[in-house]
Amino acid sequence: xxxxxxxxxxxxxxxxxxxxxxxxxxxxxxxxxxxxxxxxxxxxxxxxxxxxxxxxxxxxxxxxxxxxxxxxxxxxxxxxxxxxxxxxxxxxxxxxxxxxxxxxxxxxxxxxxxxxxxxxxx
Amino acid sequence: xxxxxxxxxxxxxxxxxxxxxxxxxxxxxxxxxxxxxxxxxxxxxxxxxxxxxxxxxxxxxxxxxxxxxxxxxxxxxxxxxxxxxxxxxxxxxxxxxxxxxxxxxxxxxxxxxxxxxxxxxxxxxxxxxxxxxxxxxxxxxxxxxxxxxxxxxxxxxxxxxxxxxxxxxxxxxxxxxxxxxxxxxxxxxxxxxxxxxxxxxxxxxxxxxxxxxxxxxxxxxxxxxxxxxxxxxxxxxxxxxxxxxxxxxxxxxxxxxxxxxxxxxxxxxxxxxxxxxxxxxxxxx
Amino acid sequence: xxxxxxxxxxxxxxxxxxxxxxxxxxxxxxxxxxxxxxxxxxxxxxxxxxxxxxxxxxxxxxxxxxxxxxxxxxxxxxxxxxxxxxxxxxxxxxxxxxxxxxxxxxxxxxxxxxxxxxxxxxxxxxxxxxxxxxxxxxxxxxxxxxxxxxxxxxxxxxxxxxxxxxxxxxxxxxxxxxxxxxxxxxxxxxxxxxxxxxxxxxxxxxxxxxxxxxxxxxxxxxxxxxxxxxxxxxxxxxxxxxxxxxxxxxxxxxxxxxxxxxxxxxxxxxxxxxxxxxxxxxxxxxxxxxxxxxxxxxxxxxxxxxxxxxxxxxxxxxxxxxxxxxxxxxxxxxxxxxxxxxxxxxxxxxxxxxxxxxx
Amino acid sequence: xxxxxxxxxxxxxxxxxxxxxxxxxxxxxxxxxxxxxxxxxxxxxxxxxxxxxxxxxxxxxxxxxxxxxxxxxxxxxxxxxxxxxxxxxxxxxxxxxxxxxxxxxxxxxxxxxxxxxxxxxxxxxxxx
Numbered sequence: 016x017x018x019x020x021x022x023x024x025x026x027x028x029x030x031x032x033x034x035x036x037x038x039x040x041x042x043x044x045x046x047x048x049x050x051x052x053x054x055x056x057x058x059x060x061x062x063x064x065x066x067x068x069x070x071x072x073x074x075x076x077x078x079x080x081x082x083x084x085x086x087x088x089x090x091x092x093x094x095x096x097x098x099x100x101x102x103x104x105x106x107x108x109x110x111x112x113x114x115x116x117x118x119x120x121x122x123x124x125x126x127x128x129x130x131x132x133x134x135x136x137x
Numbered sequence: 138x139x140x141x142x143x144x145x146x147x148x149x150x151x152x153x154x155x156x157x158x159x160x161x162x163x164x165x166x167x168x169x170x171x172x173x174x175x176x177x178x179x180x181x182x183x184x185x186x187x188x189x190x191x192x193x194x195x196x197x198x199x200x201x202x203x204x205x206x207x208x209x210x211x212x213x214x215x216x217x218x219x220x221x222x223x224x225x226x227x228x229x230x231x232x233x234x235x236x237x238x239x240x241x242x243x244x245x246x247x248x249x250x251x252x253x254x255x256x257x258x259x260x261x262x263x264x265x266x267x268x269x270x271x272x273x274x275x276x277x278x279x280x281x282x283x284x285x286x287x288x289x290x291x292x293x294x295x296x297x298x299x300x301x302x303x304x305x306x307x308x309x310x311x312x313x314x315x316x317x318x319x320x321x322x323x324x325x326x327x328x329x330x331x332x333x334x335x336x337x338x339x340x341x342x343x344x345x346x347x348x349x350x351x352x353x354x355x356x357x358x359x360x361x362x363x364x365x366x367x368x369x370x371x372x373x374x375x376x377x378x379x380x381x382x383x384x385x386x387x388x389x390x391x392x393x394x395x396x397x398x399x400x401x402x403x404x405x406x407x408x409x410x411x412x413x414x415x416x417x418x419x420x421x422x
Numbered sequence: 423x424x425x426x427x428x429x430x431x432x433x434x435x436x437x438x439x440x441x442x443x444x445x446x447x448x449x450x451x452x453x454x455x456x457x458x459x460x461x462x463x464x465x466x467x468x469x470x471x472x473x474x475x476x477x478x479x480x481x482x483x484x485x486x487x488x489x490x491x492x493x494x495x496x497x498x499x500x501x502x503x504x505x506x507x508x509x510x511x512x513x514x515x516x517x518x519x520x521x522x523x524x525x526x527x528x529x530x531x532x533x534x535x536x537x538x539x540x541x542x543x544x545x546x547x548x549x550x551x552x553x554x555x556x557x558x559x560x561x562x563x564x565x566x567x568x569x570x571x572x573x574x575x576x577x578x579x580x581x582x583x584x585x586x587x588x589x590x591x592x593x594x595x596x597x598x599x600x601x602x603x604x605x606x607x608x609x610x611x612x613x614x615x616x617x618x619x620x621x622x623x624x625x626x627x628x629x630x631x632x633x634x635x636x637x638x639x640x641x642x643x644x645x646x647x648x649x650x651x652x653x654x655x656x657x658x659x660x661x662x663x664x665x666x667x668x669x670x671x672x673x674x675x676x677x678x679x680x681x682x683x684x685x686x687x688x689x690x691x692x693x694x695x696x697x698x699x700x701x702x703x704x705x706x707x708x709x710x711x712x713x714x715x716x717x718x719x720x721x722x723x724x725x726x727x728x729x730x731x732x733x734x735x736x737x738x739x740x741x742x743x744x745x746x747x748x749x750x751x752x753x754x755x756x757x758x759x760x761x762x763x764x765x766x767x768x769x770x771x772x773x774x775x776x777x778x779x780x781x
Numbered sequence: 782x783x784x785x786x787x788x789x790x791x792x793x794x795x796x797x798x799x800x801x802x803x804x805x806x807x808x809x810x811x812x813x814x815x816x817x818x819x820x821x822x823x824x825x826x827x828x829x830x831x832x833x834x835x836x837x838x839x840x841x842x843x844x845x846x847x848x849x850x851x852x853x854x855x856x857x858x859x860x861x862x863x864x865x866x867x868x869x870x871x872x873x874x875x876x877x878x879x880x881x882x883x884x885x886x887x888x889x890x891x892x893x894x895x896x897x898x899x900x901x902x903x904x905x906x907x908x909x
Contacts, residue, residue, distance in 0.1 A: 016613035019389050024549060024604050028172040034552045035173045046559065048581075050566040072478040095481060095572050100580075109566075171548035248429045252451070252762065316542050317614055320763075391614040392542025394763045395451070443886075461867070461885030466892065504784045634811050634857035647810070652785060652832070715787060715827060715834065717812070726813045728825070743813035747864075751857040780885075 045111025050094045052114035055085055058125040061106045067098035083127040089114055144219035156351025157181045163384050170388045185344045193340025196245050203241030204342040208349045210234035215356040221285030224272045235261050245337040253333030256321040259395050263402035264308035270410035274301040277417050288366040295364040300413030302364050304405040312357050315383050317390035318398050433462045438769055440776040456757040464780045471740030477576050487778040488569050490720045492525040495574035501716035501727040502576045514578035515655045516697040523686040528557050529721030530679045533773050540766035541618040546608055553601050560591050578703030592694055599687045606680045619673035623756040623768035626670055633751040637723020639772050642675035644668045649719035660692045675771040709735050720745055722773045744778040791838045798849050804828050805854035814861035816869050852877035868893040
């Protein structure tokens, strides 16, 4: 019976660069279209229609029209991207890079600043 | 007498350093063979230091005693060897060390430890004949059981005992706890016995086991060196080459069962060892 | 002899990171009997369907298992689509086949690695997973997720793969196949691997049938049953046949998987060659009513989805019979009389996924 | 997509072992057993042979949770039957390999026995 069948593979591996990365020091670029984490791209254009929250399968998003806030419970989010697809104002985006680990549970809140009045000097 | 004392001191101080570095080199080499980056060279020392800092959980009073006894016998065994003493004493001290390790595992209540201890004993049964044949072979070829006399005799033992040397390489795989013969405790806990014989050890006693293993490895490579002692520099090179070979073999084999291990070791002893001895006995008459 | 000890195996055992507990009744190193218990992580997913919207359930179905994730969501969607009498676009069917074959390769490579680890062949384990990692990159590029694809929905798929991405994926797959060939050679030829698998854990053909084995466990015993023969999705339009081995031992089950990986590479190529342009999803009309059993071939074997709808958006009953559950009785049978050192290898050759089995 | 034609048979639980025995003799393969419990118990046994898919439906009242085992004909059914025993609290008679409720290790006994009323999912929102 043949012995050391793997020898060729071992020699090759020893000769070439390792396939692994020293992760936190060296990161790879995520491929295009990868679903890493959900981000609120621009709260300024949000109209607080709340469709993202209704469409979310895990109810991770809460939209409060009165307070003009958009909240995300990242531990509930399953990064499916339904909200990004449905958003009529294109406020939400999916980033390729993954969210990092959490130490404490928290809810990410985005508040829209009140629109400056027309007479306001800018 | 002076050189003997020097040998003992060197053994006690330098052996763990050399053994630890060898273990580190082993891990880097294994990683590269597997296509990984691998840990830094000093990782085994970091690991041992980390273990030393951890709280040790013991299940009974005897457990640590046996581990210390194992450590002491390994040290004694190597001290005899590097002081140039009697090879037979070295082998029996090493055997006693193994017995202590098995007893330590037996003293706990973990079934994994128990099976590990049983397998350790089976492993000793497997390699002991070949180890003794190696000593007898050296006696026949070098006319002495004393490491000192053998080393200074200038006889190229490896040329007279090629069969014994090959057989010794086989049981070296068992002693170094490498695949395919890492039955009682492998490097990784990924086996049917979890960590086998050391399952119930933690903290300092586990660190002690690791350090004892470094000592043991150096001692075993000392045996390899003895085969080439007629040219000390060649001996060191041969010992390192053998270690390298063992790492490659470790990465090229699946773990085999205890039945296969015992059979392979005994067949090696019977064919390679005994034939070689018969030839030496006839030719050197 | 005669003195029996019980060795606990799992639910936390380094060689089998699965929450199954086996009480191994031992005589020395021989296993006399294996007594299983499961349920450590029973999640009640079947019950959840009674409270969740049936379209959102697809995400939950996908999370039954982290390895055969895609085929779980595909099976669920097929069952619902059958209730709705929904014809989904051809392009979506082809994409589903491509993704499910990718997930088969990924699952089998994972299995090869774990099995190598079970018999202490660490470098082989690492190399299997090295190749698998590249396949995960491909999955991420085409679907957006690495193990949870998240692309299957009732009525089709959620994402189209453009021609350029598909072409690059095919090129990468060809390179991958060459790398995999080397690993497959070690599994099928190496002496020490053979020694650990040949003649170990033999499941005769009759027992495999009688005990309800599925997937490679069944095909390794010489029964040519593969649920893809039901011609769901577009399997009817592709050229393939179930892979079988006769010996029924660990080696046979391993060889079935090794050959299935090659077959999956081929199926992906065929599907990519035949795929036509068009939409990838249709609108879902109304709520499901009636009952249906959808059967699909997962990497681990045949999976059965039973759905019962009453015209509301919640299902009345949702039931998954995963392949691991069907393979438990054969496992207990082949564990009887084996050596302790063979237990991990035997347990792994049914490719257990206990969280699947409990849902 | 091809929607498979599936055949159904409804029968009394007393007639089950005999019917299953015939199927076993004819060489049908046991595909799955599915238990449900809403107003009453409903157990579905699925078999297939030569690409024909047949399901037997057995229904009975919750007050009398006893079911004959089919392990006589299909020994492999013990896993399904033990599962039903543990999840639904059914009593299987003639079960050839009975783990007596120890197959599943569950925090709650027979969790699938009572069906809570269907509740619509809470509207989008984060509990504060």
